[in-house]
Amino acid sequence: MLITLKDKFESQKIDIKKLRPKKSYDYCVDKRNDFYNSIFKNKKKLRKMIKTRNCPSCNSKSSKKILKKDNLNIVKCKNCETIFVKDVLNSKFYTDLYKSENYQKIMKKLGNSSHLYRVNRFGKERVEILKNYINKNKVNILDVGCSTGYVLEYAKKIGWKTTGLEINPETANFGRQKRGLNIFQKTINEFKTKEQFDVITMFDVLEHLENPKAAVLKAKKLLKKGGLLFVYVPNWNCAQRLLVGEKNSVFINPTHHLTYFTPKTLQNFFKNFNFETIFWETKGLDLEDYRAYLSKQKKNKSILKNLGNFDIEILQFYINASGNGKNLRMIVKKK
Ligand SMILES: [Zn+2]
Known part of the structure; x- marks a missing residue:
């Protein structure tokens, strides 16, 4: 594909106020640890729930502590x-967490209120990326961890056959009842169907799973030959981590995010399944998040002042193009 002139800047036009309405994101960050903080207080109970795991990609036992x-x-x-994350809590803990009332409240604040914005901003963008690699009009898509169904809603609008899986009852019900979408409250491992899909998507899912290989293996079974798997994961090699450090990087959240990939390690991960990588890129809000961080730390006013809007877009473009944007996207094909 030839690269054409960028007549307008297209780095990452995101309206933060619409994406994260009424401080919902801060609420999410503040509240995310409430559920397990109660468990961490009880060391005895904690020891029973924790288990050590091997590398989720190559199954090696041999690892080096980073932080x-x-x-x-x-x-x-x-x-x-x-x-x-080496020591993880058992699967039941995570399933309970994502179904918990508190987590549902978070998703209600964050997901449902910004649904329509997400349909037209992210649903459209993701489906349009996929269309570059598909030569048919009637596409059968399965979105795993579909949240309120904002990607499915856009795909349905352009005539695709859509199915979603979402274990959070609050968001799944919202998508079903308020938006009329075909969503099952199941994990991919629980999902039983005779259908075969042209496309399976997992946006912000793999990093949450104790066993991401099991989910991808199931996805491979559900894909047609030549079918596409499209994933988004946080990029460990991102500018945000280098700018604010691991302690202040919100995406480094080991109670929820259990695996951290880079463009290289994610491609290797998919080699386990004999998938062929046909597209990858990174995009992010690294500098936007950096600015948000600095504005909370009142001592860094001068750096903040120098980060104007124009600079941020151009700089973020360079960061994305060099593979250091916070969000890593990859499409792989079943051979
Ligand atoms: Zn490994």
Whole structure:
């Protein structure tokens, strides 16, 4: 594909106020640890719930500690360099967490109120990226961890056949009842169907899973030959981590995000399944998040002053193009 002149800047036009309405994002960040903080207080109970895992990509036992955050060790696999949380809580803990009332309140604040904005901003963008790699009009898509169904709603609008999976009852119900979407309250491993899909998407899902390989293996079974798997994960090699450090990077959240990929380690991860990588890029709000961080730390006013809007867009463009944007996107194909 030839690169054409960029007559307008298209780095990452995101309206933060619409995406994160009424301080919902701050609420989400503040409240995210409430659920397990109660568990961490009880050391005996905690020891029973914690288990050590091997590398989620290559299954190696051999790893090197990188840092400890929120009481949990984050390590790097000595064999394949995947970064992951070594000691994780058992699966039931996570399923309970994502179904918990508190988590649902967070999603209600964050997801439902910005649904329509997300349909037209992210749903459209993601479906349009996919269309570059698909040569048919009637596409059968499965969106795993579909939240309120904002990607599905856009796909449905252009005539695709849509199915979503979402374990959070609050968001799944919103998508079903308020938006009329075909959403099941199930994980991909629980989902039973005879259908085969042209496209399966997992946006911000793999990093949450204790066993991401099991989910991808199931996705491979549900894909047609030549079908596409499109994933978004946080990018460990991102500017945000380098600018604000691991302790202040919101995406380094070891109670929720259990695996951290880079463009290289994610491609290696998909080689486990004999998938072919056909597209990847990074995009992010690294500098926007950096600015938000600085504005909370009142001592850094001069750096903040120098970060004008124009500079931020151009600089973020460079960061994205060099593979250091916070969000890593990849499309792989079933051979
Ligand atoms: Zn490994």
